[in-house]
Amino acid sequence: MKKRLYLELENCIGCRSCLAACTQCGGHEERNRNYVYDVNPMVNRQTMPLMCLHCVNPACARSCPAQAIQIHETGAVLSALVEKCIGCQNCTIACPYGIPKFDTEQNLMYKCDLCIDRTKDSIPPMCASVCPSNTLQWLTDEEIENKKKQFNLDNGKWVTSIPYLEGETNVKVNLPGILQGITKLF
Amino acid sequence: MQAKVAANQKTGKSIDNAFASHFAKSMFLAVCGLVTLSFFGTRMFTHVDLNLYGYMVGTIIFIGGFFYRFIAWGERPPTKIFIKKGIKLLFRKSTPKTSVEHLATYNFIWNRGIYRWTQHILIGWGCILSCFVTFPLVFGWMYFTMDDNGYYSIIAMGIRVITVPANGIIANLSYNALNITAVMVIAGVCMALYRRLKNMQARAEQKFMYDFLPLYMLLLVSVTGLSLTFMNIFLRGAGQPAMSLIHQWSVIITLIYLPFGKLAHIPFRPMSVFARNYREHYAEQSMKGCKVCGDEFVSTEQSKDVVEVLGVNDIEFQTKEGHHLAEMCLPCRRKYRIAQFSGFPIHELKVKEANQNAKG
Numbered sequence: 177m178k179k180r181l182y183l184e185l186e187n188c189i190g191c192r193s194c195l196a197a198c199t200q201c202g203g204h205e206e207r208n209r210n211y212v213y214d215v216n217p218m219v220n221r222q223t224m225p226l227m228c229l230h231c232v233n234p235a236c237a238r239s240c241p242a243q244a245i246q247i248h249e250t251g252a253v254l255s256a257l258v259e260k261c262i263g264c265q266n267c268t269i270a271c272p273y274g275i276p277k278f279d280t281e282q283n284l285m286y287k288c289d290l291c292i293d294r295t296k297d298s299i300p301p302m303c304a305s306v307c308p309s310n311t312l313q314w315l316t317d318e319e320i321e322n323k324k325k326q327f328n329l330d331n332g333k334w335v336t337s338i339p340y341l342e343g344e345t346n347v348k349v350n351l352p353g354i355l356q357g358i359t360k361l362f
Numbered sequence: 363m364q365a366k367v368a369a370n371q372k373t374g375k376s377i378d379n380a381f382a383s384h385f386a387k388s389m390f391l392a393v394c395g396l397v398t399l400s401f402f403g404t405r406m407f408t409h410v411d412l413n414l415y416g417y418m419v420g421t422i423i424f425i426g427g428f429f430y431r432f433i434a435w436g437e438r439p440p441t442k443i444f445i446k447k448g449i450k451l452l453f454r455k456s457t458p459k460t461s462v463e464h465l466a467t468y469n470f471i472w473n474r475g476i477y478r479w480t481q482h483i484l485i486g487w488g489c490i491l492s493c494f495v496t497f498p499l500v501f502g503w504m505y506f507t508m509d510d511n512g513y514y515s516i517i518a519m520g521i522r523v524i525t526v527p528a529n530g531i532i533a534n535l536s537y538n539a540l541n542i543t544a545v546m547v548i549a550g551v552c553m554a555l556y557r558r559l560k561n562m563q564a565r566a567e568q569k570f571m572y573d574f575l576p577l578y579m580l581l582l583v584s585v586t587g588l589s590l591t592f593m594n595i596f597l598r599g600a601g602q603p604a605m606s607l608i609h610q611w612s613v614i615i616t617l618i619y620l621p622f623g624k625l626a627h628i629p630f631r632p633m634s635v636f637a638r639n640y641r642e643h644y645a646e647q648s649m650k651g652c653k654v655c656g657d658e659f660v661s662t663e664q665s666k667d668v669v670e671v672l673g674v675n676d677i678e679f680q681t682k683e684g685h686h687l688a689e690m691c692l693p694c695r696r697k698y699r700i701a702q703f704s705g706f707p708i709h710e711l712k713v714k715e716a717n718q719n720a721k722g
């Protein structure tokens with residue numbers, strides 16, 4: 177059963193477990209590849225994770241002169257192949273969300289690969305495995321569909337991804353609380 | 363794929379169209395070049411070693427595959443830009459230094475780990491040195507003669523380059539050159555295989571055809587090459603003809619495979635010098651300021667090129683503020699996305715990026 181990463185952004189409590197877990201994935205060489213941002217640090221403690229969304233038409237891969245960024249058959253957009261990346265940094269400029277990281281010393285780009293050696297066998301990626309607040313989940317399309325029914329919005333605002341994103345993505349993003357107008361105590 | 367298709371639409375030619383002519387031309391020139399060099403090298407074909415005939419055929423097929431792969435590669439819009447501007451910037455003062463660091467000493471692999479560096483030096487230089495010896499022999503650009511007086515000469519392009527005592531150090535090194543390089547390659551490949559056992563990283567994301575096959579092929583080439591020597595010395599040549607065939611066969615398969623798998627990085631890597639020159643040159647020309655915070659984060663030229671390449675792929679990231687997303691620095695671009703989600707314009711707030719360094 178194909179599962180995908182699904183984010184309910186405002187559940188995030190800012191614990192950064194996902195960043196820590198990311199460093200521990202095989203092949204990540206103890207560096208994390210994602211981000212956790214404050215939403216309005218002067219006012220409240222709300223945070224949101226920012227992950228690679230594994231675009232269906234990934235700008236990073238399209239801009240790479242070396243074809244170093246491969247797209248896996250699961251749809252995951254992989255990190256640069258170590259022997260192919262020529263260090264031009266086009267991908268970092270192209271990504272609409274500023275995801276790929278670049279190591280100048282190693283002349284190598286690295287980015288989220290959705291823990292491909294886990295997810296290709298339907299094991300959740302590290303971040304979703306550890307997230308304690310259900311911000312990052314690993315769900316089938318059917319389960320995502322059920323969530324949609326559960327948040328029965330009459331304002332037509334259930335949207336995963338578009339229009340908050342630039343294009344179709346394999347990772348689905350949602351903001352159920354904010355869209356329903358539920359006020360949270362942060 | 364999509365990139366390729368888009369590129370074609372833009373130039374209005376079908377790929378076969380552009381391809382057949384480019385491909386045929388390059389192939390023709392390369393074969394003419396080889397034949398001419400061989401003609402002079404062998405003093406008008408009087409010193410051709412027909413044992414090496416298989417290699418000759420293999421090399422020609424390899425050149426075909428090479429052009430096939432790389433012409434298609436060069437047609438991709440981002441690759442085209444780097445090739446075009448890279449060639450223009452080839453005569454920068456820093457080019458020799460960059461080339462040595464990127465293509466000969468691999469400083470950047472050192473920074474990835476000393477193990478990985480040692481492994482690559484052994485494999486890379488093992489292969490390069492082998493080629494320096496093998497190819498000139500195959501095409502007759504170089505051969506050896508033993509004079510009556512116990513001296514040994516290396517003749518390159520018909521010119522006597524060096525004459526040394528037949529049992530001296532240089533002579534011994536040159537008899538054994540391919541044995542030494544074979545041992546280097548075997549050691550390097552074993553390191554690479556061992557790393558796959560020890561470290562999940564080397565295993566992730568990889569397939570047999572892409573990852574293991576080239577390593578096994580290199581191993582096969584080196585082992586069969588070494589056993590030729592072994593049979594010569596210890597078995598008085600027994601089994602040599604068969605082993606020689608296996609060896610030739612393995613070299614030919616490796617050559618044919620080269621443009622398509624992992625080893626395709628070898629002819630493509632010089633592009634990293636182009637990329638470095640491009641970044642250095644245009645950074646000196648003028649830097650692009652972030653549309654939000656004003657930080658200079660990339661050269662104006664590269665920003666422009668990336669926007670153009672994305673455009674060719676029908677990707678337009680216009681913000682409602684009226685600029686392209688590629689014109690924002692990375693932290694601002696990330697915050698801008700959070701702002702799209704939350705409705706609060708955090709990217710306009712002068713606070714530093716939250717802690718991103720949780721350690722595992």
Ligand code: HEM
Binds near residue numbers: 465468478
């Ligand atoms: C033009 C110079 C070359 C450059 C700049 C270059 C660059 C690289 C880089 C950056 C890697 C990744 C290493 C890592 O991060 O661990 C690599 C891997 C590799 N290179 Fe090269 N290379 C060159 C020539 C060669 C040659 C001549 C060979 C010989 C066949 C070769 C064989 C390999 C192999 C087999 C790997 C894979 C190692 C593994 O999978 O662990 N390279 N190369």
Ligand code: SF4
Binds near residue numbers: 236272276
């Ligand atoms: S979010 Fe960025 S890094 Fe991830 S696939 Fe899309 S363009 Fe590439």
Ligand code: SF4
Binds near residue numbers: 240241263285
């Ligand atoms: S930095 Fe590496 S992965 Fe990124 S576009 Fe350049 S070559 Fe491709």
